[in-house]
Amino acid sequence: MNYWLMKSEPDTFSIEHLKQRRNQTEHWDGVRNYQVRNMLRDDFNVGDQALFYHSSCPVPAAVGIVTITRAGYPDHTAFDPNSPYFDAKSSAENPRWFMVDVQYTQTFPKPVTLKAMKANPELLASDFALLRKGSRLSIMPVTATQWSIILSMANAQHKQ
DNA sequence: GCCAACGTTGGC
DNA sequence: GCCAACGTTGGC
Numbered sequence: 022m023n024y025w026l027m028k029s030e031p032d033t034f035s036i037e038h039l040k041q042r043r044n045q046t047e048h049w050d051g052v053r054n055y056q057v058r059n060m061l062r063d064d065f066n067v068g069d070q071a072l073f074y075h076s077s078c079p080v081p082a083a084v085g086i087v088t089i090t091r092a093g094y095p096d097h098t099a100f101d102p103n104s105p106y107f108d109a110k111s112s113a114e115n116p117r118w119f120m121v122d123v124q125y126t127q128t129f130p131k132p133v134t135l136k137a138m139k140a141n142p143e144l145l146a147s148d149f150a151l152l153r154k155g156s157r158l159s160i161m162p163v164t165a166t167q168w169s170i171i172l173s174m175a176n177a178q179h180k181q
Numbered sequence: 182g183c184c185a186a187c188g189t190t191g192g193c
Numbered sequence: 194g195c196c197a198a199c200g201t202t203g204g205c
Contacts, residue, residue, distance in 0.1 A: 191197100
C-alpha cells in the first residue's frame, strides 16, 4: 500500500465538500499533467491513503486523510465538451487522462501547515516532495516515514 | 531536437 | 497581484 499527498484548492473542493458527498466519496478528476496521470493510472491501489492538502489559500496545509476506494480509471470529464477539463485528444477507446475515487477518512484536529512542515527538520531531511524547490505536482508520493511524521505533528498539535 | 514564447501553479 | 519555477507548444 502507498501513501500520497493530493492538493486541492479549498474554494473549489475542500475536505468539507468531500465529507458532504454521498458515501463521503468523490472521483478525483481534472488532473492534466502527465507525471501525475502516470501515478493515478499505474501506482494507486485500493486502500492507499492520502493527505488531503489545501493549496492556493491563506493557510496552505494538510487538513486530513482520504482513502483510495477505486484505482485508476479513465477521467470521463475529458470526454465532455462542456467540462472545463475537456480534451478532444482523449477518447473512451484511448483515454489520455485518469482519475481515482477517494473517500473521506479523517479531518485533523488542527491542520498541519506548510509552514510547520518546512520548520520540521526530520521532514526536511527526508526530502519530502512537497518541500522541494519548484515542486508543483498536484499529487505526490509520501513515504511511510514522512506519513508518520506528519501524523505525529497532527497529534502533537492536538495535545497543545 | 532545440528553444523561445506562453500558460499554469501556488506560495507569498 | 507578483513572480519563480515548471510544463507544453510549435516554429525552425
